Amino acid sequence: xxxxxxxxxxxxxxxxxxxxxxxxxxxxxxxxxxxxxxxxxxxxxxxxxxxxxxxxxxxxxxxxxxxxxxxxxxxxxxxxxxxxxxxxxxxxxxxxxxxxxxxxxxxxxxxxx
Amino acid sequence: xxxxxxxxxxxxxxxxxxxxxxxxxxxxxxxxxxxxxxxxxxxxxxxxxxxxxxxxxxxxxxxxxxxxxxxxxxxxxxxxxxxxxxxxxxxxxxxxxxxxxxxxxxxxxxxxxxxxxxxxxxxxxxxxxxxxxxxxxxxxxxxxxxxxxxxxxxxxxxxxxxxxxxxxxxxxxxxxxxxxxxxxxxxxxxxxxxxxxxxxxxxxxxxxxxx
Numbered sequence: 001x002x003x004x005x006x007x008x009x010x011x012x013x014x015x016x017x018x019x020x021x022x023x024x025x026x027x028x029x030x031x032x033x034x035x036x037x038x039x040x041x042x043x044x045x046x047x048x049x050x051x052x053x054x055x056x057x058x059x060x061x062x063x064x065x066x067x068x069x070x071x072x073x074x075x076x077x078x079x080x081x082x083x084x085x086x087x088x089x090x091x092x093x094x095x096x097x098x099x100x101x102x103x104x105x106x107x108x109x110x111x112x113x
Numbered sequence: 114x115x116x117x118x119x120x121x122x123x124x125x126x127x128x129x130x131x132x133x134x135x136x137x138x139x140x141x142x143x144x145x146x147x148x149x150x151x152x153x154x155x156x157x158x159x160x161x162x163x164x165x166x167x168x169x170x171x172x173x174x175x176x177x178x179x180x181x182x183x184x185x186x187x188x189x190x191x192x193x194x195x196x197x198x199x200x201x202x203x204x205x206x207x208x209x210x211x212x213x214x215x216x217x218x219x220x221x222x223x224x225x226x227x228x229x230x231x232x233x234x235x236x237x238x239x240x241x242x243x244x245x246x247x248x249x250x251x252x253x254x255x256x257x258x259x260x261x262x263x264x265x266x267x268x269x270x271x272x273x274x275x276x277x278x279x280x281x282x283x284x285x286x287x288x289x290x291x292x293x294x295x296x297x298x299x300x301x302x303x304x305x306x307x308x309x310x311x312x313x314x315x316x317x318x319x320x321x322x323x324x
Contacts, residue, residue, distance in 0.1 A: 005311075006295045006313060007302065015220060065245075077241065078236070078240045078242075082237055
């Protein structure tokens with residue numbers, strides 16, 4: 001394969017490590033064996049929860065931008081989202097999932113998150 | 114079973130030697146490039162081989178890349194599948210004619226201090242402020258890079274960056290304009306020491322062949 005780097009920063013490592021490995025994606029799609037069923041189900045449920053969490057968080061940011069929330073309400077909202085975020089991280093860890101695992105590839109529609 | 118690689122003009126330049134069993138299945142002035150389907154297990158190597166064939170084809174012709182793993186029963190089936198869509202495909206091929214896809218991805222340069230991890234703060238309001246800030250700085254970085262690059266491209270398509278990426282986009286660039294595009298990337302990188310900009314290509318026009 002010819003060299004595809006047209007312009008690269010001095011340090012390429014962060015880009016390399018951010019690429020989801022192709023063989024991961026392939027095995028995710030193909031090896032839906034019974035042993036991984038629980039993890040697969042957790043992945044699906046957590047993906048939906050994460051989608052809702054992000055939607056609500058964006059909605060909250062928009063409401064704050066628009067004004068009209070008291071400091072106390074902002075603090076409460078923020079704390080809720082922070083705790084949700086932490087709880088999600090714990091659940092991901094419990095099922096051995098990464099953030100990228102919760103991002104479904106919807107084919108022509110792009111990626112979920 | 115046969116495997117599809119690309120839709121291209123018919124006739125075109127001779128097919129590359131890379132895959133000796135490459136054949137053209139003609140339909141309505143266009144052709145589908147195929148081979149007998151490989152019996153090998155799906156693996157990163159087979160995926161790379163597919164990409165290699167499409168890129169070799171791309172070297173001297175315009176094409177619409179076909180998604181890896183697209184298989185049909187036989188050549189008659191290919192012709193049948195294509196014939197109903199030939200006008201649409203011809204228009205899609207015209208859209209990418211003479212151009213290639215370049216990919217641009219941006220991350221924060223390692224030297225810049227990353228914003229404090231929101232999880233580390235204890236104040237809810239502070240957490241939301243950091244979130245909003247992160248979103249805003251992403252949009253700034255995107256806008257500053259995207260506009261000058263989009264001006265040099267025929268079309269562009271922004272993708273959703275995958276954290277910690279700040280920005281990603283694909284540009285459909287005339288073959289003759291690739292050098293000036295890359296020079297512009299270099300100039301923008303020089304202007305933004307806080308960012309690390311990666312530009313790769315030329316790729317088959319994957320992001321501009323979907324409709």
